[in-house]
Amino acid sequence: MADELRLVLLGGYRSGKSNVAHSFLNVKYESDQITTQCVKMEGNVHGRKIILVDTPGWWKWDQLCDTPKRLKAELVRSTNICPPGPHVFLLVIDVELAFSEKHRKAAEGHMQFIGDDIWNQTIMVFTKLKHLGDKTIEQFVELQGEDLNKLTQKCGNRYVGFDTDLDTDGSQAKELFRQIEKLVAENKGHFFKVDATRLTDLEITMKNVKEKAAAREHQVLEKRRKLEKIKSADAGQDATPLNIVLLGWVLSGKILAGSVILDADISFDKTVKCVRTCGEVNGRQITVVDTPSWWKFLPHQLNADSVKTEILKAMDSSPHAILLVIPADTSFLEEQMKVILENMRPLGENVWRQTIVLFTWGGSLGNNPIEYHIESEGDALVGLIEMCGNRYHVFESMTDDHTQVNQLLEKIEEMIKESALLESNDEHQRKKKKSQEREILSEWLKVEDVKKVLNEEWERSDAMMKEMLKTRAVRGGRSIDLPLHLSGEVINTQLFVNKQQLKGALEREWNRREAIDSSRIQYKQKCLDDNADMSSCVDDTDIQMSLVKVHNWYQRYHLSDYGSVSSNEELDKTDQD
Template identity: 75%
Template sequence: MADELRLVLLGGYQSGKSNVAHSFLNVKREFVQITTQCVKMEGNINGRKIILVDTPGWRNCYQLCDTMERLKDELVLSTSICPPGPHAFLLVIEVDFAFSEKHRKVAEGHVQFISEDIWDQTIIVFTKLQHLGDKTIEQYVESDGENLQKLTQKCGNRYVGFDTDLDRDGSQAKELFRQIEKLVAENNGRSFKADARRLMNLEIKIKNVEERASARAQQVLEKRRKLEEIKRNAEAEHDGSPLNIVLLGWVLSGKTLACNLILADDVSFDKTVMCVRTRGEVNGRKVTIVDTPSFWKFLPYQLNADSVNTEILKAMDPSPDAVLLAIPSDTSFLEEQTKVILENMRPLGEKVWRQTMVLFTCGGRLGNKPIEYHIESEGDALVRLVEMCGNRYHVFESLSMREDRTQVDQLLEKIEEMIMEGALLESNDEHQGRNKKSQERETQSEWLRIEDVKKILNEEWERSNAMMKDMLKTVSTHKFVRTGRSLDEPLDLRGEGINTELFINKRQLKDAIEREWNRQEAVDSSRIQYKLKCPNARAEISSCADEEDIKISCAKVIEWHQKNHFSDYGSASSYEEHDKTEQDLD
């Protein structure tokens, strides 16, 4: 028997991993914070030294390709923090939602990203047991469906229940310890052996990312020093003048919350279906912010509701002083996101990039890593977007900024510097690029055959919002069980009037739609958790859907569904099982 037990905790965001770690080791948790990188903890149980590594949690609805690179790096690194390797992996799964095929594939994808040979050393730990009512954990596994059973079978049917709030006598912790010792004995004390070459390559990659991040930060600092000098010389002309800002971003990017934070307004999640112009005062300066309807993250410009494109153009008249492009820092950023953003920005003209700054939201997920590390680690797509914005970017962390206004003050300083930089560029380059908007309007006619797709997307998004609003009204701290998916029935895209070839191909269109809805489900989950912690908080749902468009399209939606009752809709991973000859998008 090994003198010490080395364990790695895996699981989704808000699954209760950190609570399990502290309770199992009987270590007091001083304060609650998001686990953004691997945390090594030590304790002693029955005379045995325990080394436990807690890892960042993935989003339960995100495919592996939509998980940010630095989180995936941490998963791989977790096996090297407790040398020579962990004896067991504890996969934490909360029981307050229906465990669907999507959730199973997400869990399997992230676990297997560490290694394909991990399952014979894995134990499932079920948390939030208060939602089971009178059910035992065995009854829950048996009744929840084949997807949960498939996952438990992968783990050799090793699972325990562990609710830190219910384990008052320590019996659940004792059972978990017994299961771990049993697993280690069955494996003859064998520990997991990580791929040495993979770890070495990862160390080189991280070092390179850190060096590039440091160089980028230094480059930005030097540029800001020069602009600050120019600003001081022009202080009389610009200081104190009203500031007009436009916020752009994809659905659920956090731009509306960013507007609330800048103006120190009440936090809300009201949907933005048309331009909302809000005026306020920041440090004695008049500031006007125009929040715009959101475009899709994975779907092309042509599938936006007509009102979205119209309202974004309306927001640019009169021309703003600054455009803030909201990008969440808690998710991946791939080439497809760059393409979608370029499509949505193109109607605004080439000059818009001179007055655009990337505003990273969800900065609390960065941990102690600077935003430059996130930019460089995500790769060429995000780097290219940032550089198109003149290497201008800022990060907002969380609601705590309502008390600490430092980051808002810094944002306004950067906007002033951007205005100065734009004035310099304007004087050196008179190219206006005035024909861009008319070109975009002409190409829209090529996409008329997919009008039904566009309307159904917004219809289903709004319907799912309404369902979540109803759920939020009935949320209590005693019982809440998520349904596990935001749609009762997947969208079927087999209608003859839909020219999916104009998009790319049928499979990629379906995959993109599913990923949009996965993001909505992930954010809805966070809002439910927020409502549980703050019962009196507002928790409305954001949406890019236009209500009038939805009413007009309702009859067509019903007819379309009746004609296409049987759906072949599936995720990227499910299609891979049936057709391995087609190149995977991700």
């Protein structure tokens, strides 16, 4: 038997895990505390040293992929903070609600994420037993149906009931301890151990996330300091009325966020039309417009017809700020990014300049800053934050908290100033772009017109060649002149060509032609001169016959695509033929 017993508590959010841990070790417990990170506790039970690790709970109906990565990391880490590993896992399930297939799949997914062999070392602990009424825990398991039976079978039918409010004589705690010792004995004291490589990779990942989170926090603070200096020059702006629009997916916490901002009563009715609420915050008039929510997982085509219409209607008020509400207690994947982009696309590209990501349920972060959540979720959430100009805020408490509201309003003011600076820069860029477009447009020529000019110039070159053959004179050709009035209103690379690019290409085209033509004339002139040296008494008839011969050769062998003869040797060969 091991000298100490190492236990890890697992279970859904608000299942009663922490209550079990503290009661089992007889340690005082604050019932309103939420476990957001692994908590290691020690105590003595019946003379045995107990090391117990409490873990953050998962949403009881959520699939593993919908759990934040930071929480999944804590589940794996729990096995490493009670080295060399836990003897027993206690899977805590409350009996307050009926146990469904969703609950079973959520439990199986999160447990097996730690390791497939976890079931051999797991005991189920049922809590909140007062909801059983007259039924025993055995009757509850039997009557709950197939899904709970499947889960208990995975755990080797090992389960106990434990409710500290009902355990007045300590019999439930004793039974739990007996079950733990029995399982440890059956496993011959062996403990659960996660693959060392996986733990090393996890440590490296967590370290990188912390470094990136610190860097992002520093970057945001530096940006805010610069904007604060600019904003201080317009201090009076803080007294002007402020219009805010809330956007987000279903159950994101938009309604609660609005109530936190205005410190107003809330309604949990579904928002099907824009709801405009006005209030005063620090002597300033604030209008908050809640909009109908879109689906979190489904494409925008499946939204209610009113969603797009009402969101566009909310924009008619020219809001100063758009708060994109995202809960911090769930994962953020590429599919969520895609859904958000689809639903915000009708608002235009500039909407991101007025958008701040507002994270709700920040209490689930524990001691971790919001930057840790952003970086741990990865590329999708990081990309969204950067689309919003690295602007974000978190409501750590979903109740009235003047500090977090004041900080949000400060960030909105900074965003308004930043947006004004961007608009000013945009106007400058628009003017510059129009000027550049006019310059660029003047450099483009219609393709059909250019083709006509090229054909005419080629024919002109042919005529010049014939003239040189007649006069036996070699003259330099002139560069092709393009009509400057040729231009188009719309630049289309299939219909227009660029003047500057065309100029370079024409120089290469005509240089090659002139070189070959000149070479041909010079070579033929040399042949005529050599013939003249051989006979000093050549009459006009001989000269005329020679010129006719050269002219006939040129008519036979010159081609419109530069000609196929390009060397003196080839010229000589054709002449011999």
